[in-house]
Amino acid sequence: MRKVEGGGLREQNKARRRSLILEATRALLRDGPDSVISTERIAERAQVSPATVYNLIGPRDKVWEALAAGFMDELERRLAVSGAGDPRDIVRSTVRLFADDPVVSRRMVREWQASGLVFDRSPLLQLRRTMADARTHGLLRADIDTDALAATVAASCVGALHQWVADLIDDEQFLARSLFALDVALAAAASDPCRDQLLAPLRTRGTA
Structure with missing residues (x-):
């Protein structure tokens, strides 16, 4: 003992x-x-x-990797506290996490050679879960590979992240572009009865 x-x-x-x-x-x-x-x-x-x-x-590169892991730990904590079950909430929480500490997050993404993997743990796991739930509840078509769909959204969010890191877009545009990528993916995978519901955000919001 x-x-x-x-x-x-x-x-x-x-x-x-x-x-x-x-x-x-x-x-x-x-x-x-x-x-x-x-x-x-x-x-x-x-x-x-x-x-x-x-x-x-x-060594030095591991410092950036450790900072990224810390970001994802904090994201998981925030999602657990909020009980986020909506993919939109997951995307919003992720963007806000980076925007809350812009100096650190921008430098981390610029310096870490594997920064494209930053979404491979969280929020990708949560996106996979919520999209699988959406398919189970009939919002998405039964033939949709929700893991691939979540990975596509995460890749688009990484692209928006790098634009934000380069100061090409501001915080609001970072969020808008990430949500737009999510809405496009969900609308493309929508089941027939839910198509209008999942198309609604695209009809009422610009692409930033």
């Missing part, structure tokens, strides 16, 4: 230090959009050794 407790305490301490390191990284990024991010600067800000940063996070 003591070994289990000791192991658990060590893991808690590692998780706490990892959290401190990531928050220190975010703080450095907020100091300025072009702040230099290095193991040494992160370690100094987090009040740990550079070796601790490397051991708990990894």
